[in-house]
Amino acid sequence: MKCTVCRGPAVIDLRRHNANFCAEHFLKFCRDQVERTIDDFDMFAPGDRVLVAVSGGKDSLAAWHILRHLGYDATGLYIGLGIGEYSDTSHRYVAAFAAEHDAPLITVDLRERYGYDIPGGARAARRTPCSACGLSKRHVFDEAAIEGAFDAVATGHNLDDEAAVLFGNVLHWHTEYLGRQSPVLAARDGFPRKVKPLVRLGEREMAAYCIVAGIDYIVDECPMARGNRHLHYKAALNDIEAASPGAKADFYFGFLRRAADRFDGEAEAGREQLGRCDTCGAPSPVERCAFCRLVERAGGAVPVNAPTLRGAK
Amino acid sequence: MGSVLVRLRNPTRDIDMRGPMTVARLLNRLDLNRESVLVVRNRELVPGDALLADDDEVEIRPVISGGSA
Numbered sequence: 001m002k003c004t005v006c007r008g009p010a011v012i013d014l015r016r017h018n019a020n021f022c023a024e025h026f027l028k029f030c031r032d033q034v035e036r037t038i039d040d041f042d043m044f045a046p047g048d049r050v051l052v053a054v055s056g057g058k059d060s061l062a063a064w065h066i067l068r069h070l071g072y073d074a075t076g077l078y079i080g081l082g083i084g085e086y087s088d089t090s091h092r093y094v095a096a097f098a099a100e101h102d103a104p105l106i107t108v109d110l111r112e113r114y115g116y117d118i119p120g121g122a123r124a125a126r127r128t129p130c131s132a133c134g135l136s137k138r139h140v141f142d143e144a145a146i147e148g149a150f151d152a153v154a155t156g157h158n159l160d161d162e163a164a165v166l167f168g169n170v171l172h173w174h175t176e177y178l179g180r181q182s183p184v185l186a187a188r189d190g191f192p193r194k195v196k197p198l199v200r201l202g203e204r205e206m207a208a209y210c211i212v213a214g215i216d217y218i219v220d221e222c223p224m225a226r227g228n229r230h231l232h233y234k235a236a237l238n239d240i241e242a243a244s245p246g247a248k249a250d251f252y253f254g255f256l257r258r259a260a261d262r263f264d265g266e267a268e269a270g271r272e273q274l275g276r277c278d279t280c281g282a283p284s285p286v287e288r289c290a291f292c293r294l295v296e297r298a299g300g301a302v303p304v305n306a307p308t309l310r311g312a313k
Numbered sequence: 314m315g316s317v318l319v320r321l322r323n324p325t326r327d328i329d330m331r332g333p334m335t336v337a338r339l340l341n342r343l344d345l346n347r348e349s350v351l352v353v354r355n356r357e358l359v360p361g362d363a364l365l366a367d368d369d370e371v372e373i374r375p376v377i378s379g380g381s382a
Contacts, residue, residue: 011358161378219375
């Protein structure tokens with residue numbers, strides 16, 4: 001198999017692009033796709049300060065690596081969730097990346113800063129771990145971006161993530177969410193601008209990018225997120241993709257081009273009138289925001305043992 | 314006779330497969346969707362037409378967040 005660009009030995013074939021790439025041209029391909037996405041969706045401009053939410057997984061570390069390679073001012077934000085061995089390992093990968101690339105990193109530890117971790121906090125607050133985790137991350141992303149005067153928060157959501165969410169929203173006709181599928185959410189009501197620069201690249205490409213670029217990342221997934229329904233959607237879409245290369249991209253980008261604006265009204269109608277949280281000052285539809293209620297119920301929660309990593313020996 | 318040592322992830326386990334065979338053939342034999350995994354040999358990606366020889370050691374790495382192989 002030869003590289004479509006230089007005819008050297010290829011390391012990967014991308015059927016939806018009908019192309020094969022050597023290591024050098026694959027890295028260039030990925031960076032070009034990200035640059036095009038940033039330009040097409042007017043995500044941010046050179047000189048803007050971007051806060052990249054990094055978990056230690058392939059997508060977020062690749063996003064951070066690519067943005068820095070493209071010359072953007074990209075600072076990492078890592079949140080210590082306190083999920084046992086998983087969090088310890090993921091933090092090591094993030095810290096190693098920051099040290100190796102001399103990249104600025106902000107670390108927020110939930111227990112140190114707010115008095116709880118996800119396993120104990122979720123139990124104390126009677127939320128599922130994924131719910132407590134998502135709520136905590138959104139609050140910390142917003143808070144860190146506003147405090148640090150960043151121009152945008154970038155996350156590592158890729159084409160597979162977005163196509164799976166769209167698939168689920170169509171399957172269940174969550175029309176209020178269909179109006180929020182854009183890879184750019186403008187800053188509003190005290191929330192920072194949020195962008196997803198990896199949406200033209202699939203999970204396979206992001207994992208391959210890390211391997212080719214020599215980025216070590218945590219392969220094992222969060223032990224508290226097993227059974228997530230989006231995994232089923234991703235598997236179904238990959239079956240379709242195997243039979244019809246390019247189907248995932250057509251589905252997602254076709255929706256953005258042809259249908260997303262039809263749901264703008266429903267998305268807007270679904271937005272609640274926001275005031276300010278009495279406790280933290282964050283935008284909130286009620287006097288005390290959901291995050292502060294979580295902290296109140298979970299604060300000082302006794303740590304509980306998180307499940308171990310499936311891949312651990 | 315040697316064999317290809319194949320490491321699967323989530324959970325991590327090793328299996329022996331009789332070689333030689335291409336990467337595409339390996340994935341077919343394991344009934345794995347090529348959209349969902351990458352094959353790595355000596356920390357380098359190997360494409361679908363690469364030939365895996367006896368005594369090669371390869372990792373089949375899942376690429377779906379939360380996925381296994």
